[in-house]
Amino acid sequence: MxxxxxxxxxxxxxxxxxxxxxxxxxxxxxxxxxxxxxxxxxxxxxxxxxxxxxxxxxxxxxxxxxxxxxxxxxxxxxxxxxxxxxxxxxxxxxxxxxxxxxxxxxxxxxxxxxxxxxxxxxxxxxxxxxxxxxxxxxxxxxxxxxxxxxxxxxxxxxxxxxxxxxxxxxxxxxxxxxxxxxxxxxxxGVVRTPVTAADRAEVVRHVKQAWENKDIAALVGLLDPDAVMTADGGGMVGTVLRPVEGGARIAQYMVAIADRAPGLELLERSVNGVPGLVARRDGVVMTVAAFDIADGQVTRIWAIRNPEKLRSWAREQ
Structure with a gap:
C-alpha cells in the first residue's frame, strides 16, 4: 500500500x-x-x-x-x-x-x-x-x-x-x-444475575424521585442495608473523604446534600452505558452518580465530583 x-x-x-x-x-x-x-x-x-x-x-x-x-x-x-x-x-x-x-x-x-x-x-x-x-x-x-x-x-x-x-x-x-x-x-468474582437496563432505570428513577422529595424512608427502602456510597472530589470540591456505609446513613447523607444545595437539578442519564444520575446546578454539572443494583436495590453508589473528571459532561446543548 x-x-x-x-x-x-x-x-x-x-x-x-x-x-x-x-x-x-x-x-x-x-x-x-x-x-x-x-x-x-x-x-x-x-x-x-x-x-x-x-x-x-x-x-x-x-x-x-x-x-x-x-x-x-x-x-x-x-x-x-x-x-x-x-x-x-x-x-x-x-x-x-x-x-x-x-x-x-x-x-x-x-x-x-x-x-x-x-x-x-x-x-x-x-x-x-x-x-x-x-x-x-x-x-x-x-x-x-x-x-x-x-x-x-x-x-x-x-x-x-x-x-x-x-x-x-x-x-x-x-x-x-x-x-x-x-x-x-x-x-x-462470581457473576450475579444480570439486571436489565429497564430494571436499572426504574430503580434509579425511584431514587431520583425520593431524593428530590427528601424522602428518607423511601430512600432507605431503595438502598440495600449494606449499601456503600463512595465519593471522589479530588480535594477540589467538598465531599466525604471516606465511604459512607449502610442504607440508612446514605439516605440521611443524600437528604442533607439536598438541604444544603437548593436549586440542584437531578437528571436521569446513562453513566458509562448504564442508567445513572447527574446533579446540575445553574447549568453546571456538579456530580455524576453511577449505581450498582441487585435484587431491586442499590448496593453501591459512586459519586464523581472532581471537576477535572467531569469535563466530558460540559457539552450539553
Missing part, C-alpha cells in the same frame, strides 16, 4: 487504542495521552523500520499497552497523594446527553475492535464504546488488580487478544499471562 493509504490505516487504529487504554487506565484523558505517545513513537521510527512491521495495529497495541503498564505502576504513588478516594472518570452517552436525555434512534456504536476511521474528536471520551466492560462496577474492581493482572484481563477477556501477543506487552511467557488473567477473574 502507498504512504497515504498506510497512514490512513495506521490512524484508523486510534479508536481501538483509546478504548483499550481507557479500560486499562480508567481515565479518558490519560488514555488519549497514552495513545498519542504510542503514535509519536510510531512516527519517530525510521521509514525503513516502519515498513518492516507487518501489523502496525499490533505494534501500536503493544506499545500502548506498555505505556499504560508503566502508568499503572506509577499510579499507586499518585493515588496515595490523592485527596480522598480515586474513582474512574465517568463517561456520558454523547447522543443522549446532547439531546437532553431523549431517546434518539441512531446506528449503534461499532465494537471496540471495529473500524474507527481516522477522525479524532476533540473529546477522547467520544471514541470510547460504552459496553459492560466500562461499567463503573467493573472499572472499580479493575483498580484492585495489579497492573499486570489488569493488562492481561483487559487485553484477553475484553478484547480477545491472544496470550502470545499479551506476553509481548508484559514481557512474560504466555503461560504466566494466562495465570495473571485467571487471577484477575477471581478478583472480578
Amino acid at each position: 502507498d504512504g497515504t493509504t498506510g497512514a490512513a490505516a495506521v490512524d484508523g487504529e486510534r479508536r481501538q487504542l483509546v478504548n483499550v487504554a481507557y479500560r486499562l487506565l480508567g481515565s479518558a484523558t490519560e488514555a488519549e495521552d497514552a495513545v498519542q505517545d504510542a503514535y509519536a513513537r510510531w512516527y519517530g521510527l525510521p521509514n525503513g523500520r516502519r515498513e518492516e512491521i507487518e501489523s502496525p495495529g499490533a505494534w501500536l497495541t503493544t506499545v500502548t499497552g506498555r505505556i499504560c503498564l508503566d502508568l499503572l505502576g506509577s499510579a499507586r504513588a499518585r493515588r496515595e497523594r490523592y485527596v480522598g478516594v480515586w474513582l474512574p472518570e465517568p463517561l456520558p452517552d454523547r447522543i443522549e446527553w446532547e439531546h437532553g436525555g431523549r431517546v434518539v434512534h441512531a446506528p449503534g456504536p461499532a465494537s471496540p475492535a471495529g473500524p474507527g476511521g481516522s477522525a479524532s474528536p476533540t473529546d477522547p471520551a467520544d471514541q470510547i464504546v460504552l459496553d459492560e466492560s466500562v461499567a463503573m462496577a467493573l472499572l472499580v474492581v479493575l483498580e484492585s488488580m495489579t497492573p499486570a493482572e489488569r493488562v492481561a484481563f483487559v487485553l484477553h477477556d475484553v478484547f480477545r487478544y491472544p496470550f502470545a501477543e499479551i506476553a509481548g506487552v508484559l514481557g512474560r511467557s504466555s503461560s504466566a499471562c494466562k495465570q495473571l488473567a485467571a487471577s484477575a477473574r477471581r478478583r472480578v
Whole structure:
C-alpha cells in the first residue's frame, strides 16, 4: 500500500487504542495521552523500520499497552497523594446527553475492535464504546488488580487478544499471562444475575424521585442495608473523604446534600452505558452518580465530583 493509504490505516487504529487504554487506565484523558505517545513513537521510527512491521495495529497495541503498564505502576504513588478516594472518570452517552436525555434512534456504536476511521474528536471520551466492560462496577474492581493482572484481563477477556501477543506487552511467557488473567477473574468474582437496563432505570428513577422529595424512608427502602456510597472530589470540591456505609446513613447523607444545595437539578442519564444520575446546578454539572443494583436495590453508589473528571459532561446543548 502507498504512504497515504498506510497512514490512513495506521490512524484508523486510534479508536481501538483509546478504548483499550481507557479500560486499562480508567481515565479518558490519560488514555488519549497514552495513545498519542504510542503514535509519536510510531512516527519517530525510521521509514525503513516502519515498513518492516507487518501489523502496525499490533505494534501500536503493544506499545500502548506498555505505556499504560508503566502508568499503572506509577499510579499507586499518585493515588496515595490523592485527596480522598480515586474513582474512574465517568463517561456520558454523547447522543443522549446532547439531546437532553431523549431517546434518539441512531446506528449503534461499532465494537471496540471495529473500524474507527481516522477522525479524532476533540473529546477522547467520544471514541470510547460504552459496553459492560466500562461499567463503573467493573472499572472499580479493575483498580484492585495489579497492573499486570489488569493488562492481561483487559487485553484477553475484553478484547480477545491472544496470550502470545499479551506476553509481548508484559514481557512474560504466555503461560504466566494466562495465570495473571485467571487471577484477575477471581478478583472480578462470581457473576450475579444480570439486571436489565429497564430494571436499572426504574430503580434509579425511584431514587431520583425520593431524593428530590427528601424522602428518607423511601430512600432507605431503595438502598440495600449494606449499601456503600463512595465519593471522589479530588480535594477540589467538598465531599466525604471516606465511604459512607449502610442504607440508612446514605439516605440521611443524600437528604442533607439536598438541604444544603437548593436549586440542584437531578437528571436521569446513562453513566458509562448504564442508567445513572447527574446533579446540575445553574447549568453546571456538579456530580455524576453511577449505581450498582441487585435484587431491586442499590448496593453501591459512586459519586464523581472532581471537576477535572467531569469535563466530558460540559457539552450539553
